[in-house]
Amino acid sequence: MSIIEINGITKDYGNRKGIFNLLFAVEKGEVFGYLGPNGAGKTTTIRHLLGFLTPDTGSAKILGMDCRKDSAEIMKHLGYLPAEIAFFDGMKGMDFLKFMGEMRGLANTSYRDALIEKFQLDTKGTIRKMSKGMKQKLGIICAFMHDPQVLILDEPTSGLDPLMQNIFAGLILEEKAKGKTILMSSHSFEEIEKTCDRIGIIRAGELVTTEDIHVLKTKRRKSYLITFDSPATASAFAKTDSFDNITLDGASAKVDVLGSVTRLMEALSGFTVIDFDTQKNSLEEVFMQYYGSTITEENATKQGGVR
Ligand SMILES: Nc1ncnc2c1ncn2[C@@H]1O[C@H](COP(=O)(O)OP(=O)(O)OP(=O)(O)O)[C@@H](O)[C@H]1O
Secondary structure (H helix, E strand, O other): OOOEEEEEEEEEEEOOEEEEEEEEEEOOOOEEEEEOOOOOOHHHHHHHHOOOOOOOEEEEEEOOEEOOOOHHHHHOOEEEEOOOOOOOOOOEHHHHHHHHHHHOOOOOOHHHHHHHHHOOOOOOOEHHHOOHHHHHHHHHHHHHOOOOOEEEEEOOOOOOOHHHHHHHHHHHHHHHHOOOEEEEEEOOHHHHHHHOOEEEEEEOOEEEEEEEHHHHHHHOEEEEEEEEOOHHHHHHHHOOOOOOOEEEEOOEEEEEEEOOOHHHHHHHOOOOEEEEEEEOOOHHHHHHHHHOHHHHHHHHHHHOOOO
């Protein structure tokens, strides 16, 4: 039995908005990254899993239970971080965590306290006065503190600074090692790449693909920005003809590499390199790398009125 199942869900909001015949499953111990641009349908999918929405067709299950009918039972085993956190604004952070803990019958608060420590959150102040990042940390602690078997996290790192994003990635890996099943949505391939086993890409309400992250990494083209000691060295490197796609700019060269970076490292060994940087690709670029013109053609067809 899969832990999370989305069985052919359609929720049509009209105007081509919503989700359409979605079908995927997340297995025990798996971290599943759910990626897509703004408005693709990630939150709508997650709201079905939480039992907040009734699908037009299809169904969702968690731990074999129906997300709509058995949501009270499911909640006992689930940690949820919403995309937009609405807390009781006037409450102090710690009072909120205590309140949520009591609702869930949390007897042992040691994990909660360890999470507060890990995220360095000052829980003494009122939630109203907390920054976006602090509220996000509070939401994360609340989702994990009762040690649930299943976690559903809607854009968990939004508002977190890079240091906290790394701490969050570490937490996900620890939870994965405990055998937790995690579905997390994101816009960022880079973020998902650090933690997930598999990703699903949704676009315009339809699942474009689900793929093993290791397979994707080998298919992925990355850009590297290399700064040499002089423009002459940069052009000498470009003339080695080792790579198809080199763009020169003074002493710098941007090189696109597919898969392993070993070949680039070897090619650079005879040159003086001052700086070496990876350029992050946007999700859109990653889409284009994997699916090339297919996506644009599909979109053009849809915009022309055919689904
Ligand atoms: N209740 C609703 N009524 C009508 N349209 C809706 C409703 N809820 C969502 N939508 C539309 O459905 C589409 C999918 O929205 P959803 O919030 O699931 O996207 P998302 O992938 O989570 O986006 P983001 O990354 O911006 O959070 C959007 O076009 C949105 O405007």
